[in-house]
Amino acid sequence: MPSPSSSHVVIFPFMAQGHTLPLLYLSKALSRQQIMVTIITTPSNATSIAKTIANHPKISLVEIPFPTIDGLPKDCENTSQLPSMEFHLPFLHATKQLQKPFEQVLQTMLESKTPPICVISDFFLGWTLASCQAFGVPRLVFHGLGILSMAIIKSSWFHAPQLESVSMFDPLDLPGMKLPFTLTRADLPGSTNLPEHDDKFYQFIQEVGEADVKSWGVIVNSFEELEKSHIQAFESFYINGAKAWCLGPLCLYEKMGSDKSTNQDHSCTLTQWLTEQVTPDSVIYVSFGTQADVSDSQLDEVAFALEESGSPFLWVVRSKTWSLPTGLEEKIKNRGLIVREWVNQRQILSHRAIGGFLSHCGWNSVLESVSAGVPILAWPMIAEQSLNAKFIVDGLGAGLSVEGVQNQVSKILVSRQAICEGVEELMGGSKGRIAKERAQALGRVAGRAVQKGGSSHDTLNKLIDQLRVSM
DSSP states (O other), X not given: OOOGGGOEEEEEOOSSHHHHHHHHHHHHHHHTTTOEEEEEEOHHHHHHHHHHXXXXXXXXXXXXXXXXXXXXXTTOOSGGGOSSGGGHHHHHHHGGGGHHHHHHHHHHHHTSSSOOSEEEEETTOTTHHHHHHHHTOOEEEEOSSOHHHHHHHHHHHHTHHHHTTSOTTSBOOOTTOOOSSOOBGGGSOTTTSSOOTTOHHHHHHHHHHHHHHTSSEEEESSOHHHHHHHHHHHHTTOSTTOEEEEOOOGGGGSOTTOOOOSOHHHHXXXXXXXXXXXXXXXXXXXXXXXXXXOOHHHHHHHHHHHHHHOOOEEEEOOOXXXXXXXXXXXXXXXXEEEEOSOOOHHHHHTSTTEEEEEEOOOHHHHHHHHHHTOOEEEOOOSTTHHHHHHIIIIISOOEEEOTTOOOTTOOOOOOHXXXXXXXXXXXXXXXXXXXXXXXXXXXXXXXXXXXXXXXXXXXXXXXXXXXXXXX
């Protein structure tokens, strides 16, 4: 059995910011337990990762080359570099060609004095299971989603034939699950909603899903107090007694201000602007993540809504083509700040000036907002975000919904009136005050979970102990 000082964990993130960041937090948490961590990634991604681990000598990087394939623009090594989501599937298929170099790295490690006690790899890198099994190394899968949304997705796939007769907006009853909100087929992610079996994305998901359920265990970025009642239903889809290890919120293992990877001057400018907003909890933070494509016309509606709401706002905009509608710049001067660079979202949400978050409800954003005690104005856009939105609003009571948001296939604009009303209610209404109180209560529970004696802290120690015994 490896001694504590020689224990070594391999982490292989999927090349997308939302998938990588939580695993970087986890790698730092492991390194503080005196565990060696090796992160495997590609050259372009290694550049940004290296900056975040510079002060962690027990974490090292191993680079493997990203393949060049037809149908994928050259030098695209991260989903954030894709011209559009149309290239997502070719990108997923390209990652399969990382298997041979990954196995060469694993072989070298196993011949060293510190062989890995496990590999933690992303759900999309399903082929890593076969490699790990060939070398006798446990593979733990990381999804980047919460327990409840994963359980709903797995259940709806498993029971798809029975769901075909249910209309889009009738309530769904998923066997073995007690949901904290009313669920309809319209709420399910596109790939889950009665998928076409000849659809290539469906086939890819089915393939990695088969590897998923055969994994040794599941790393979950959540905490038991948030989702304990759904863990058993989720684990029931796995074979060989695989356990879900709730270790989150992973972002809370990172001390505020210790990440030197961001542009410090830019970060200081944002902090200064927020500090100048004298009234606590007065600013609404707006961000729709790194994956969803939001049209310029929809961004116009958001801009008009924020202006009409009267609330100070900090808005992160990804679009390279959108510009502020004529006449709005003067109206929002000194009250709104629009930024186009990557920002330290956790740092922003933790600032005393922030009182709400208009969010797409990606799971990382939900956890960061909950951890900071900030209520959410939910506007789900892609993937499982509609499930996260239902959970935070209806299940936990820590947010409100933007009215008029259609199912994810719809391209109908959400009106400025609906957005404005949502902002006004969240920031100044009675429902907003209740959501804020609930979010703050959840934030306190989240903080305790990662502290010594907390549920996630203890689960991390149990996981390490069990892996050491298994080797």
